[in-house]
Amino acid sequence: MAITLKDVAREAGVNVSTASRALNNSFGIHVDTRKRVLEVAERLKYRTNQVARGLVTxxxxxxxxxxxxxxxxxxxxxxxxxxxxxxxxxxxxxxxxxxxxxxxxxxxxxxxxxxxxxxxxxxxxxxxxxxxxxxxxxxxxxxxxxxxxxxxxxxxxxxxxxxxADNLAGGEIAGNYLIDLGHAHVLHVTGPRTHGNFADRTIGFLNAFQRRGLPRPRVVYGEHTFGAAYQVAMQHLEADRNMTAIFAGNDVIAFGCMRAMMEKGVRIPEDVSIVGFDNLEMSQISSPPLTTIDQPKxxxxxxxxxxxxxxxxxxxxxxxxxxxxGVRLIERESCRRIAGTAVQDRRSAKHLARDGSSHSLSAANKSVRDKPRKHSVKE
Amino acid sequence: MAITLKDVAREAGVNVSTASRALNNSFGIHVDTRKRVLEVAERLKYRTNQVARGLVTxxxxxxxxxxxxxxxxxxxxxxxxxxxxxxxxxxxxxxxxxxxxxxxxxxxxxxxxxxxxxxxxxxxxxxxxxxxxxxxxxxxxxxxxxxxxxxxxxxxxxxxxxxxADNLAGGEIAGNYLIDLGHAHVLHVTGPRTHGNFADRTIGFLNAFQRRGLPRPRVVYGEHTFGAAYQVAMQHLEADRNMTAIFAGNDVIAFGCMRAMMEKGVRIPEDVSIVGFDNLEMSQISSPPLTTIDQPKxxxxxxxxxxxxxxxxxxxxxxxxxxxxGVRLIERESCRRIAGTAVQDRRSAKHLARDGSSHSLSAANKSVRDKPRKHSVKE
DNA sequence: AAGATAATCGCAAACGATTGCAAGGTTCCG
DNA sequence: CGGAACCTTGCAATCGTTTGCGATTATCTT
Missing domain, CATH: 3.40.50.2300 (Response regulator)
Incomplete structure (x- = not known):
């Protein structure tokens, strides 16, 4: 059926072993014979069988x-x-x-x-x-x-x-950001409890509230899909009327929540603010554009x-x-400052986010006004 | 290193060939020996080497x-x-x-x-x-x-x-929809010219205008990416000020255009309407939710x-x-009727979209008010 | 009871490469 | 000129399976 190395070898008048060596440009093959083998292989359109090769290597x-x-x-x-x-x-x-x-x-x-x-x-x-x-x-x-x-x-x-990604730091950044905006009553809807990445975001987020002496936000776990988040949000939007912000475990969850809010007639960010995690391309053009934590995917x-x-x-x-x-905050239009809230010193928040994390691996977490730039991988 | 069939065979006291047959439950193997081989294989945690098997099969x-x-x-x-x-x-x-x-x-x-x-x-x-x-x-x-x-x-x-997908029909549906809404000056931004799917959408779209005796819309080809569409839209939004609608070759292109419009301050759908193609999940929560042609991906x-x-x-x-x-139209909020336009009989438009196509394979193309349903594959 | 038939199982040849080792041929140097 | 060293090439084993075919044994038929 297909051309094998044996065919090439026969045609070139050499042994399969030499043919093999010629193709794999190993040493100890005369330039002439190599050229000849190469030509034959080209002419016959030989393609080495990777399955066979895989068996021996x-x-x-x-x-x-x-x-x-x-x-x-x-x-x-x-x-x-x-x-x-x-x-x-x-x-x-x-x-x-x-x-x-x-x-x-x-x-x-x-x-x-x-x-x-x-x-x-x-x-x-x-x-x-x-x-x-x-x-x-x-x-x-x-x-x-x-x-x-x-x-x-x-x-x-x-x-x-x-x-x-530095999910711990990311969660903390998000928490501090919402706190600085004056949100005290915020819901955290996230993915499965066992999922390390989500868990870290949650921990970082809760840490921020704890460090500022604020009550622990309510967190609800679920699937990290659009549909599941939509369901969760539909329920909690009714039950929890005085919540002013949501921190979503990732952007897809955020989108699910936003969809629910749209249907419920709650306005973003006038009624409730929302911040996501991931910075998907789509978060630029969601309704409204989503403030989120960027991570280099x-x-x-x-x-x-x-x-x-x-x-x-x-x-x-x-x-x-x-x-x-490393991760960083991307500010867009899904969050607003709570009326009557003092304008906090943004630098102090950044300080907290940076040095407050419990591990030394925390990466650069500057707040960037849209226009994402390229990231370098932190080692 | 890893456990091979030979190991299993030896341990079970049979030949590799019988071991092989036992594992692959072929006929002509005594139930007892098969059970024995299976047990040994289980105990040794034997896993068939698919590379070796692939070589022979x-x-x-x-x-x-x-x-x-x-x-x-x-x-x-x-x-x-x-x-x-x-x-x-x-x-x-x-x-x-x-x-x-x-x-x-x-x-x-x-x-x-x-x-x-x-x-x-x-x-x-x-x-x-x-x-x-x-x-x-x-x-x-x-x-x-x-x-x-x-x-x-x-x-x-x-x-x-x-x-x-039935791209030809889809393009025509989109065209008729915009025409019915009173849009005569519409831009079509799409993917590479050589790309069959995009080409068909364009053809169907242009057919709709031709059949209604309307002037041929301008079409601009490019990459079918968010970034490329953004660029294209940025240019044409300036050059072509009296355009009232855009038909995008797919939703991602639509999103790129929408991003550009957002930056230019042109409102959707007040200033210009837009319809996409694909019905991505994200098109539900874009700003505004996107009217598009759904295809079962x-x-x-x-x-x-x-x-x-x-x-x-x-x-x-x-x-x-x-x-x-088959494809179908999903109406959302990215299109508006041009003021001073007579309300067309929607059924006539559907009629055109259905029967106007030049081939007999055209599938069901009902207009659906959101809430996508399952499609059946048209043969 | 003996020959025929059928059920199991083992032998060995593939599959298409890679690669250690040895054989043959050159070249080199003393 | 003879042997050592080197360069090229071929031989044959190997990787871990599958599978055709023949051998052995058990069962059946008359």
């Missing part, structure tokens, strides 16, 4: 990306960053949507392992049981997490490497596979690496 | 998805549909972002072919040269296009199978890989299959 030259759902624009950005890095390194990316479902995810992982995948970057490791985490760990494949709590360093997940995906590649380069067990990526 | 059990850019929410939806269908059939999905770049795309295709991929669903085949198209064709791999012009049936691309991706699977099932050359998927 033990590498599949592909890496797995296991995420909740590619339809979430956040993951689409991450995936693009990951794919670009993989392509650059001559590997391909196999896409898996886990829906944060532990069982489905384990089936994916089994499958990827069976395909002798070179490495895995995975987002939805949180719902896994300790036994499943052990199983994953003992597979011996390089793994980079996209989801890990900075606040729970004793977690067994910390043996894995990770590329994550593309860079995160890129960093994750680059870490994977370096892990693959040196074999044996490796020290886990945790790359924390 | 000639199947990689993975299918390729080549699209412009996963960050486009449209493709994210399609990808999810495709991945679900692939997973259901026990295959995985490798993701390739071509950026509509012919050369980059050919590198992807070469690579996929080298990996002996089972099939390919591809969106960005349009920029390929005829020679490249031939090369792709002669690879002999099952291929399904996501991009094909219904208007150019003589195109050599018609030898490929395809799963596409998830179903398209799903249909594409299902077609692929059926092609893979029966070997030999196959008759190309073209699955046309």
């Amino acid at each position: 033990g590498q599949s030259h592909s890496i797995g990306l296991v995420i909740s759902d590619i339809r979430n624009p956040f993951f689409a950005e991450v995936a693009r960053g990951a794919e670009d890095a993989a392509f650059h390194a001559g590997r391909d990316l196999v896409l898996c949507n886990s829906d944060l479902n532990a069982e489905k995810q384990m089936r994916y992982l089994d499958w990827l392992l069976a395909k002798r995948i070179d490495g895995i970057v995975i987002n939805s490791v949180a719902p896994l049981s300790p036994a499943q985490q052990d199983q994953l760990w003992s597979a011996g494949v390089p793994i980079v997490l996209l989801n890990l709590s900075l606040a729970h360093r004793r977690s067994p997940l910390w043996r894995f490497s990770a590329a994550i 593309y860079e995160t995906g890129k960093a994750a596979v680059e870490m994977l590649l370096s892990m693959m380069a040196k074999d044996g067990p490796h020290e886990p690496e945790h790359r924390i990526i | 000639g199947q990689s059990h993975s299918i390729g998805l080549v699209i412009s850019d996963i960050r486009n929410p449209f493709f994210a939806e399609v990808a999810r549909g495709a991945e679900d269908a692939a997973f259901h059939a026990g295959r995985d999905l490798v993701l390739c972002n071509s950026d509509l770049n012919a050369e980059k795309q050919m590198r992807y295709l070469d690579w996929l072919l080298a990996k002996r991929i089972d099939g390919i669903v591809i969106n960005s085949v349009a920029p390929l040269s005829p020679a490249q198209q031939d090369q792709l064709w002669s690879a002999g791999v099952p291929i399904v296009l996501l991009n094909l012009s219904l208007a150019h049936r003589r195109s050599p691309l018609w030898r490929f199978s395809a799963a596409i 998830y179903e398209t991706g799903k249909a594409a890989v299902e077609m692929l699977l059926s092609m893979m099932a029966k070997d030999g050359p196959h008759e190309p299959e073209h699955r046309i998927i």
Whole structure:
């Protein structure tokens, strides 16, 4: 059927081994024979069978990306960053949507392992049981997490490497921002409780209120999807009439809430303010444009596979690496100052956000007036 | 290193061939020995090496998805549909972002072919040269296009199978809708000229104007990205002051235009109306919510890989299959009636949209007041 | 009871590459 | 001129499966 190396070798009058060496430009091949082999290969349109090669080299030259759902624009950005890095390194990316479902995810992982995948970057490791985490760990494949709590360093997940945004700092920035605007009664609607990234945002957010001596905001957990957030918001908009602001665990959740508000006739930001997390492209043109915490999504995906590649380069067990990526506030038009509130010194708020965080990895968190700029990956 | 079939066989006291047959529950194996082999495999945590299996069976059990850019929410939806269908059939999905770049795309295709991929669903085949198209064709791999012009049936691309929305009808629906609202001076900003789907939308759109005896709208081609559309809109908003409406080639383009309008201070829909194409989730919460043509994205991706699977099932050359998927108008708040315009009979417009199309595959195109419902795939 | 038939299982050859090792041929140097 | 060193190339094993075919044993038929 397809042209094999044997065909090329025969046509070029050499042994398959020499043909192989010629194609893979290894040393110890005469320039003439190499040229001849190359010509024949070109003429026959030979394409090396990567499956066969993979069998002997033990590498599949592909890496797995296991995420909740590619339809979430956040993951689409991450995936693009990951794919670009993989392509650059001559590997391909196999896409898996886990829906944060532990069982489905384990089936994916089994499958990827069976395909002798070179490495895995995975987002939805949180719902896994300790036994499943052990199983994953003992597979011996390089793994980079996209989801890990900075606040729970004793977690067994910390043996894995990770590329994550500074969610702790981001949550705190958001909290201080709303506090400075005079919001004391704010609702926090976020994703699954077990999800490290969301958990950190929540912790940072609550920290801000605690440090200022304010009562603890109410937080409601749910799925991190548009539809789920819409449902949650519909309920709480009725129950909680004197709430003046919402902090959403991410932009998609924020959009769901905004949709609910639109239907309920509550105006943004006149009636209630809202701030998101992620800074999706769409948040520029939502109604109104969304104030949010920006995190470099593309860079995160890129960093994750680059870490994977370096892990693959040196074999044996490796020290886990945790790359924390900086975040910052993007002010748009979804928040307003509560009337009768003193204008706070903005610098003091920034100060709190910066130095108040409990870890030393906190990244630059300047407040930027729209016009996002490129980020550099914080190491 | 890893557990191989040989290990299992030895442990179970049988030959590898029996072990293989036992695992693959083929006939001619005693129930006792099968049970024994299964137990040993379970105990040793044996996982079939899919690479080795792929070498002998000639199947990689993975299918390729080549699209412009996963960050486009449209493709994210399609990808999810495709991945679900692939997973259901026990295959995985490798993701390739071509950026509509012919050369980059050919590198992807070469690579996929080298990996002996089972099939390919591809969106960005349009920029390929005829020679490249031939090369792709002669690879002999099952291929399904996501991009094909219904208007150019003589195109050599018609030898490929395809799963596409009824873009021709969609364009016409959009055109008639705006005409009925009294818009005569409308700008059409769309994607690359060579892109079959965009081309069809444009043709349908222009047809509507021609049939009503109206002057041909101006159309401007560009990249189908947020940024590119933003640029285009910025220019034309100044140059063309008496335009009253825009028809965008897709929702992302619409969003780019809306962003530009926001900055220019032109109000939607008071100053200019806009209708998009795709009905992305975000178009519900844009500012204002976007009137658009809905096309079932998830179903398209799903249909594409299902077609692929059926092609893979029966070997030999196959008759190309073209699955046309119905579209419909979703009215939201981004369009207004031009003052002083007679209220047209809406039914007559629908009539035109339905029967005016030049092909018989046109699907249901009811106008729906938001609340999208499930679509059925039109065959 | 003996030959035929059927049910199990093992042997060994693929699949298409890579790669250690040895064989053959040159060149070089003393 | 002879042997050492080097450059090129071929031989053959290997990676971990699947699978056609033949061998062995058990069951059945008459």
